[in-house]
Amino acid sequence: EAKAGGRARYVVFDQHLEQGSRTRSAVGDRLEEAVHDGVIGLELQPIMGGEGYTSVVGWEALARWNDPDLGAVPPDVFVPLAEQLGLIADLGEAVLRRACLDLARLHRLSGEDDLAIFVNVSPAQLWRTDFGAVVRDALSSAGLPGRCLRLELTETLLVDKGSAALGTLEELRALGVAICLDDFGTGYASLATLLRLPIDCVKLDKSLTARLGEDPAAPRQVRAVIDLIVSLGIDLVIAEGVETEEQEQLLHEVGCPMTQGWLYGRPSSFEAVLAARTAPVRPS
Ligand code: C2E
Ligand code: MG
Ligand code: MG
Ligand code: MG
Numbered sequence: 001e002a003k004a005g006g007r008a009r010y011v012v013f014d015q016h017l018e019q020g021s022r023t024r025s026a027v028g029d030r031l032e033e034a035v036h037d038g039v040i041g042l043e044l045q046p047i048m049g050g051e052g053y054t055s056v057v058g059w060e061a062l063a064r065w066n067d068p069d070l071g072a073v074p075p076d077v078f079v080p081l082a083e084q085l086g087l088i089a090d091l092g093e094a095v096l097r098r099a100c101l102d103l104a105r106l107h108r109l110s111g112e113d114d115l116a117i118f119v120n121v122s123p124a125q126l127w128r129t130d131f132g133a134v135v136r137d138a139l140s141s142a143g144l145p146g147r148c149l150r151l152e153l154t155e156t157l158l159v160d161k162g163s164a165a166l167g168t169l170e171e172l173r174a175l176g177v178a179i180c181l182d183d184f185g186t187g188y189a190s191l192a193t194l195l196r197l198p199i200d201c202v203k204l205d206k207s208l209t210a211r212l213g214e215d216p217a218a219p220r221q222v223r224a225v226i227d228l229i230v231s232l233g234i235d236l237v238i239a240e241g242v243e244t245e246e247q248e249q250l251l252h253e254v255g256c257p258m259t260q261g262w263l264y265g266r267p268s269s270f271e272a273v274l275a276a277r278t279a280p281v282r283p284s
Pocket of ligand 1: 045061062063064074075076079092095120121122152182183206240241242243260261262263267
């Protein structure tokens with residue numbers, strides 16, 4: 001009986017896989033074209049710091065794909081697809097180069113050269129032996145110092161392949177590039193990752209931020225997490241997904257140094273960022 005149930009589940013699973021791969025190949029072909037035609041774009045979202053989180057300290061670059069037929073495909077969909085299809089190295093390199101060029105232009109036009117660009121990096125990019133060279137070239141082509149670049153890596157990558165990537169991480173840090181642990185608090189081995197790897201910056205996942213103001217225990221817990229991170233010598237801590245004044249107030253009370261979220265600005269095009277020039281006006 002149990003065996004029959006098991007087999008039945010396998011049949012359903014197979015059907016899903018088949019359906020999945022059929023849709024994937026159509027979308028995958030479009031994605032491959034988009035990557036090769038260089039039409040994957042970027043939006044930038046401000047990261048806030050300073051007194052009361054009133055100054056922009058940098059921008060996160062978020063990949064965007066607008067297909068004429070499919071519409072806007074979210075990165076949660078096309079990034080994993082690019083990983084499966086072996087397109088992520090090209091996609092990631094294009095994002096990295098564009099992000100560095102955009103930041104260099106922002107520096108020139110705003111006169112502020114302290115702003116940093118935060119770029120998401122996929123595991124497959126980091127395993128490439130020439131990733132350090134790619135980063136060095138992206139920086140020098142844009143005329144940017146390494147200290148302006150922060151690479152965001154997810155915990156899963158670092159847990160699985162951390163040791164293998166260690167050499168690359170050290171090479172990047174030698175360029176002055178900061179290594180950020182993204183989505184902290186969603187995995188199971190956060191602490192092990194923090195203790196084991198050279199991390200300069202931690203981004204607290206928006207699921208943690210969301211609990212502030214909902215769960216009375218959350219502020220105390222978030223404070224403990226931040227204290228732990230800071231006690232390890234990591235002073236760049238960013239809360240992601242800040243949407244309300246209440247969350248901001250609680251983050252301030254628990255000593256979170258930096259924030260990011262819709263409260264300060266949605267991800268927007270380089271042109272829109274440029275048009276705003278100064279810190280984005282907070283919605284009232
Ligand atoms: P992430 O790196 O954790 O990026 C933060 C996500 O939260 C972004 O979603 C951003 O638009 C969204 N967000 C920002 N503020 C708020 C807020 O206040 N509330 C809520 N609910 N969401 C907020 P997005 O742009 O859809 O990107 C999703 C994920 O796709 C990213 O998560 C990242 O893991 C991945 N991704 C995006 N661009 C790239 C890329 O160039 N390379 C790689 N490897 N991954 C990327
Ligand atoms: Mg990120
Ligand atoms: Mg994140
Ligand atoms: Mg992420």
